[in-house]
Each structure stands twice: as structure tokens, then as C-alpha cells.
Amino acid sequence: MKNIALIGMMGTMKTSVGKRLAEKLGMTFVDTDAVFEREEGASIKDTFACKGEAYFRDCETAVLATACSGNGCVISCGGGVPLKEENVGILRRGAVVVLLTASPEKIYERTCGDDSRPLLCGGGPERVRLLCEQRRAAYEGAADLTVDTTSADPDAAADEIIARLKTYE
Numbered sequence: 001m002k003n004i005a006l007i008g009m010m011g012t013m014k015t016s017v018g019k020r021l022a023e024k025l026g027m028t029f030v031d032t033d034a035v036f037e038r039e040e041g042a043s044i045k046d047t048f049a050c051k052g053e054a055y056f057r058d059c060e061t062a063v064l065a066t067a068c069s070g071n072g073c074v075i076s077c078g079g080g081v082p083l084k085e086e087n088v089g090i091l092r093r094g095a096v097v098v099l100l101t102a103s104p105e106k107i108y109e110r111t112c113g114d115d116s117r118p119l120l121c122g123g124g125p126e127r128v129r130l131l132c133e134q135r136r137a138a139y140e141g142a143a144d145l146t147v148d149t150t151s152a153d154p155d156a157a158a159d160e161i162i163a164r165l166k167t168y169e
Contacts, residue, residue, distance in 0.1 A: 003095035011107035012100035068094025099143035
């Protein structure tokens with residue numbers, strides 16, 4: 001089966017939905033952020049602080065290219081992946097791209113206690129709203145399908161993706 005890549009803002013449940021989706025479809029789950037941290041030996045937050053966002057984004061592209069090179073994976077992409085045109089090309093060639101969305105309020109609620117997210121640290125709900133607006137066009141332009149996770153749990157969101165994939169194919 002072709003890869004399924006989940007994109008969207010942090011806090012849209014890409015990882016938890018991706019794990020459930022992979023389990024239900026008998027596919028391998030890959031979290032690009034987790035792969036980066038394992039390969040780099042450092043957290044994304046520390047990498048941003050020490051080496052900068054540009055370095056992280058270049059490494060993220062390499063991780064994405066490897067993840068999309070085969071088949072049979074559900075890939076949870078970091079929130080910034082679709083902001084880079086090269087990454088959108090990798091996604092389009094290697095996966096069906098599913099955009100997970102949620103309201104800015106729900107994203108903030110899900111992420112406010114997590115200081116490992118360097119782009120949200122200290123910004124509050126307004127920072128989330130601004131990032132959502134800034135990224136909307138890139139996310140929508142990269143996506144084949146969109147699923148709103150505002151009021152869904154990971155299991156229900158995975159089921160919705162499976163149902164939508166049947167009609168997409």
C-alpha cells in the first residue's frame with residue numbers, strides 16, 4: 001500500500017492518529033520528529049537553540065525523503081514539513097497526504113503544557129492562531145484529504161481517514 005503522510009499543525013494529533021491508523025491498516029508507523037531526534041541525538045528544541053531552524057529544516061527534509069522512499073508507512077510529519085516546496089514534492093511523489101486540522105483553541109489546549117515545541121513556547125493562544133493562519137495555504141496546497149480532529153479522538157480520526165481513503169482511491 002502507498003504511504004500515508006499526516007501533515008498539520010502541532011497539536012492536531014498527527015502522532016496519536018498515525019499510530020492508530022498504522023495499527024488498523026497493518027502498516028509501519030514513522031514519526032519524522034522522533035526519527036530526527038534519534039538520529040541527531042538531541043531534541044528539536046535544543047537543535048533550534050544550538051544549530052538554528054534552517055539546520056533542522058534541512059535535516060527534516062532528509063528524514064522525510066527516507067520515510068517516503070518505500071511503501072507501507074504511515075508517516076507523521078513535523079508541522080513545518082509542508083512549508084518547504086521540496087518537501088511537498090517528496091510528499092506528493094511518495095504518499096497520499098492527509099491534512100489534520102483542529103481549532104486554534106483546541107491546538108493550544110493540547111500543547112500549552114509542552115515546552116518542547118520551540119515555535120509555540122511563550123506565545124499563548126494568539127501565537128497558535130497566527131501560526132495556523134500563516135501555514136494554512138501551504139497545508140491545504142499539499143493535502144489530498146483533510147480531516148478535522150477538533151472534537152475527534154485518535155481512533156475516530158483514524159477511522160475517518162480510512163473511510164476517506166476508500167473514496168479517494
